Amino acid sequence: VRTIDWRDGAVVVVDQTALPHAVRLLELRTVDALVDAIRRLVVRGAPALGAAGALGVALACTQAAEEGWDDARFDAEVARVRAARPTAVNLAHGVDRALAAQAGGAGAVEAVALAVLDEDGAANRAIGERGADLLAAAHDGPLRLHTHCNAGALACVEWGTALGVVRSLHARGLVRSVVVDETRPLLQGSRLTAWELDQLGIEHRVVVDGAAASVIARGLVDAVVVGADRIAANGDVANKVGTYPLALAAARAGIPFVVAAPESTVDPHTPSGDAIAIEERPEDEVTGWPGGAPSGWAPPAFNPAFDVTPADLVTAVVTETRVIRPAAGERPA
Amino acid sequence: VRTIDWRDGAVVVVDQTALPHAVRLLELRTVDALVDAIRRLVVRGAPALGAAGALGVALACTQAAEEGWDDARFDAEVARVRAARPTAVNLAHGVDRALAAQAGGAGAVEAVALAVLDEDGAANRAIGERGADLLAAAHDGPLRLHTHCNAGALACVEWGTALGVVRSLHARGLVRSVVVDETRPLLQGSRLTAWELDQLGIEHRVVVDGAAASVIARGLVDAVVVGADRIAANGDVANKVGTYPLALAAARAGIPFVVAAPESTVDPHTPSGDAIAIEERPEDEVTGWPGGAPSGWAPPAFNPAFDVTPADLVTAVVTETRVIRPAAGERPA
Numbered sequence: 032v033r034t035i036d037w038r039d040g041a042v043v044v045v046d047q048t049a050l051p052h053a054v055r056l057l058e059l060r061t062v063d064a065l066v067d068a069i070r071r072l073v074v075r076g077a078p079a080l081g082a083a084g085a086l087g088v089a090l091a092c093t094q095a096a097e098e099g100w101d102d103a104r105f106d107a108e109v110a111r112v113r114a115a116r117p118t119a120v121n122l123a124h125g126v127d128r129a130l131a132a133q134a135g136g137a138g139a140v141e142a143v144a145l146a147v148l149d150e151d152g153a154a155n156r157a158i159g160e161r162g163a164d165l166l167a168a169a170h171d172g173p174l175r176l177h178t179h180c181n182a183g184a185l186a187c188v189e190w191g192t193a194l195g196v197v198r199s200l201h202a203r204g205l206v207r208s209v210v211v212d213e214t215r216p217l218l219q220g221s222r223l224t225a226w227e228l229d230q231l232g233i234e235h236r237v238v239v240d241g242a243a244a245s246v247i248a249r250g251l252v253d254a255v256v257v258g259a260d261r262i263a264a265n266g267d268v269a270n271k272v273g274t275y276p277l278a279l280a281a282a283r284a285g286i287p288f289v290v291a292a293p294e295s296t297v298d299p300h301t302p303s304g305d306a307i308a309i310e311e312r313p314e315d316e317v318t319g320w321p322g323g324a325p326s327g328w329a330p331p332a333f334n335p336a337f338d339v340t341p342a343d344l345v346t347a348v349v350t351e352t353r354v355i356r357p358a359a360g361e362r363p364a
Numbered sequence: 365v366r367t368i369d370w371r372d373g374a375v376v377v378v379d380q381t382a383l384p385h386a387v388r389l390l391e392l393r394t395v396d397a398l399v400d401a402i403r404r405l406v407v408r409g410a411p412a413l414g415a416a417g418a419l420g421v422a423l424a425c426t427q428a429a430e431e432g433w434d435d436a437r438f439d440a441e442v443a444r445v446r447a448a449r450p451t452a453v454n455l456a457h458g459v460d461r462a463l464a465a466q467a468g469g470a471g472a473v474e475a476v477a478l479a480v481l482d483e484d485g486a487a488n489r490a491i492g493e494r495g496a497d498l499l500a501a502a503h504d505g506p507l508r509l510h511t512h513c514n515a516g517a518l519a520c521v522e523w524g525t526a527l528g529v530v531r532s533l534h535a536r537g538l539v540r541s542v543v544v545d546e547t548r549p550l551l552q553g554s555r556l557t558a559w560e561l562d563q564l565g566i567e568h569r570v571v572v573d574g575a576a577a578s579v580i581a582r583g584l585v586d587a588v589v590v591g592a593d594r595i596a597a598n599g600d601v602a603n604k605v606g607t608y609p610l611a612l613a614a615a616r617a618g619i620p621f622v623v624a625a626p627e628s629t630v631d632p633h634t635p636s637g638d639a640i641a642i643e644e645r646p647e648d649e650v651t652g653w654p655g656g657a658p659s660g661w662a663p664p665a666f667n668p669a670f671d672v673t674p675a676d677l678v679t680a681v682v683t684e685t686r687v688i689r690p691a692a693g694e695r696p697a
Contacts, residue, residue: 051661179574210666213650215548215572221651225663236666239548239650241512241573241606245671248608273574275581276609279616317546317572318554320653328384330558333543333569338578 032056033152033189035074035082037145040093042086044074047185047219048321051226062091062108069115069122072217076186077119077260078151081295084125085144087112092137117308118269118337119260120298148188154293154351155190162196162291162349163203166254169287173207174200174253177246180214180271181223182258182291192258192291194227196349201233209235210252212243212273216316216334219271240273244280255281259292259348264364266342266357267304272335278344282358287346294350299364304339312336365389366485366522368407368415370478373426375419377407380518380552381654384559395424395441402448402455405550409519410452410593411484414628417458418477420445425470450641451602451670452593453631481521487626487684488523495529495624495682496536499587502620506540507533507586510579513547513604514556515591515624525591525624527560529682534566542568543585545576545606549649549667552604573606577613588614592625592681597697599675599690600637605668611677615691620679627683632697637672645669 032054036043042059048071049055057073059065065087068074074083088109095105113126125147132143166174176197180186183194191198200206209228214220221237228235238246246252255277261269268274268290281288301307317332319325342357355361369376375392381404382388390406392398398420401407407416424441427433433441446459458480465476499507509530513519516527524531533539542561547553554570561568571579579585588610594602601607601623614621634640650665652658675690688694 052659211663212574213548215546215574221663221665222661226661229663236664237650238666238668239573239605241545241548241576241604241609242666242668242671243574244609244612245605245668246666248671271574272572272578276574276577276612279577279609279612283612317570320656322659323653323656326385326655328555328559330544330554330562331569333571333575333579335571335575335578338575338581 034185035079035086035188036148037086037089042090044068045185046073047075047223048073051222061094062087062112065090066111066115076181077121077258077296078155078187078192078293080116080119081121081125082148082151082188084112084122085129085147088126088129089141089144092140096137116310118310121295124295151188151293152190155187155192155195157351158192158291158293158349159190159195159199161354162256162289163199165289165347165349165354166196166200166287167203167205170253173205175207175251177210177243177252177255177277178224179212179220179243179257179274179277181219183224183227185223185227186258192293193256194224196256196291197233198231201231206233209233210246211235211237212240213237214271214273215240218321222321243273244276247277247280247284247286252286254287254289256289256291259290259296260337261301261307262292262297262348262363263301263303263307264299264362265303266345266348266355266363268340268345269304269307269337270340272338275338275340278340282344288344290345290348292348292350294352297363304341307339310336367518368412368419368521369481370419370422375423377401378518379406380408380556381406384555394427395420395445398423399444399448409514410454410591410629411488411520411525411626413449413452414454414458415481415484415521417445417455418462418480421459421462422474422477425473429470449643451643454628457628484521484626485523488520488525488528490684491525491624491626491682492523492528492532494687495589495622496532498622498680498682498687499529499533499620500536500538503586506538508540508584510543510576510585510588510610511557512545512553512576512590512607512610514552516557516560518556518560519591525626526589527557529589529624530566531564534564539566542566543579544568544570545573546570547604547606548573551654555654576606577609580610580613580617580619585619587620587622589622589624592623592629593670594634594640595625595630595681595696596634596636596640597632597695598636599678599681599688599696601673601678602637602640602670603673605671608671608673611673615677621677623678623681625681625683627685630696637674640672643669
């Protein structure tokens with residue numbers, strides 16, 4: 032089953048707020064429903080958001096025809112999809128690709144959106160193989176890997192980026208174990224990544240985010256592999272908050288810090304990390320717990336959803352077409 | 365009210381598992397009850413554990429008299445107090461100080477234990493003033509501070525170490541705000557430190573632990589100040605897991621990383637951080653939430669309670685008698 036797909040004129044997504052307790056599919060038939068799902072992280076992950084952006088335009092075309100929207104309304108609705116979350120460039124990229132087909136009518140838009148989905152699956156498999164080549168060459172024997180958040184099939188249409196690399200290595204018998212950061216506040220690591228690794232039969236252990244850097248310092252992992260929400264032209268990488276300390280620790284420990292992401296994550300219009308808008312999410316995510324009842328204690332909180340890892344700490348960015356080595360001075364764009 | 369005190373032959377502690385929802389005092393009348401309270405973190409924090417160690421010996425003296433323990437039983441019970449948690453050297457130190465008075469009888473032991481408590485309060489006030497001097501000299505105007513876990517009055521007998529520095533700065537009008545890491549898994553930051561700062565009327569915001577390093581990288585704080593559970597002879601510092609990434613980020617950002625702790629935390633018998641035993645706590649702390657019901661999803665977890673910050677990242681260790689600058693090559697012992 033794909034994490035996000037198109038069926039009978041609706042966007043169908045695996046509801047990631049229900050995992051790991053239930054695998055629930057949601058049908059989103061309106062732009063409103065899609066934007067809400069993106070904001071609530073029902074669908075999340077940069078590559079999946081790229082697909083959501085493209086499918087959102089297809090949805091807007093259908094709704095425009097059914098409800099008689101004028102061009103201004105259509106543009107406004109598409110703009111809402113585009114702006115539903117600010118950090119991942121893939122969302123805007125997906126919207127723009129589908130919009131470019133608009134002259135051909137709703138059918139052309141739908142075809143482009145479906146192509147975005149297919150390409151994502153193919154790109155992830157290519158990323159997985161290239162990342163596995165890189166890590167297999169960098170280390171003798173099976174690896175102890177470390178990842179943050181969820182850059183698995185659930186963050187994409189299928190297969191996964193960082194977890195795609197883990198899967199490709201696993202297929203070669205080269206994964207010893209995976210350390211998974213729980214990834215507060217929304218626990219994408221312990222809820223989603225641990226669930227995916229469990230399904231795949233790959234040995235893993237969850238740690239609190241504060242333990243990630245010292246797990247690396249203690250020599251308990253051989254390489255870090257994470258996804259990305261946006262990669263600036265100079266190689267600075269925005270990813271889920273909590274990624275940057277792993278890069279700091281990996282650089283000090285002398286182990287590879289590898290970013291696995293499709294080319295659509297590279298944004299040539301963003302010169303460096305300073306130019307990346309960091310989404311701030313609601314305070315109650317910090318003072319609460321996914322699915323938990325409010326505790327009655329809610330101190331003031333600050334909830335940036337992403338951080339920026341500077342290029343000099345990024346050993347390699349692996350995409351479906353190339354390996355870029357920002358720490359060695361190579362630029363993605 | 366003191367966090368830990370001695371009243372009518374019993375150890376009286378503020379139950380830190382009940383905070384911030386309730387300020388509840390617990391009377392501990394047996395070594396069993398004290399060891400259980402230490403293990404469950406009803407009483408926690410290196411200086412408070414020093415007091416608990418000393419009072420534990422006083423408790424053992426009383427129980428020995430009442431229940432007719434022989435010397436072997438007494439020694440075994442005291443050894444249980446000493447080993448109730450492995451990482452903070454203060455616990456063993458408190459036990460040893462009280463034991464040294466044993467020849468003088470139960471009254472002498474009790475007097476030494478009470479002296480440990482009084483000294484802790486005085487030491488913390490001295491640490492606070494010295495730390496405030498250091499930071500006031502390092503920065504023009506009110507500071508934006510960053511702390512991890514709880515090194516406040518609740519971690520000590522009273523006043524606090526890292527938060528003691530914050531309080532001394534606050535008394536001089538030199539605190540703009542404090543960033544508090546929530547400190548998973550047990551949330552000593554959001555439950556205890558935020559509560560103490562709220563009581564003191566000091567502006568603060570809680571962040572998830574993964575956000576700590578990037579808050580520093582983004583220039584949102586001027587200095588980091590934390591406590592310590594053990595300081596090795598070379599200046600390596602063991603503290604609550606999640607401290608090390610703050611030190612990495614502070615070094616890169618060029619802001620001070622200050623450790624505030626009493627001299628009893630310095631362990632001349634521990635040559636470096638490699639020799640510090642890192643307590644591993646139960647997996648269900650990682651897969652759950654303090655006070656929360658089990659979610660039914662419990663992936664395998666790894667739960668080290670402390671990490672080690674290498675000396676070269678420690679700008680200063682501030683004790684009640686001196687300032688040591690490990691990053692500049694000074695050794696605490």
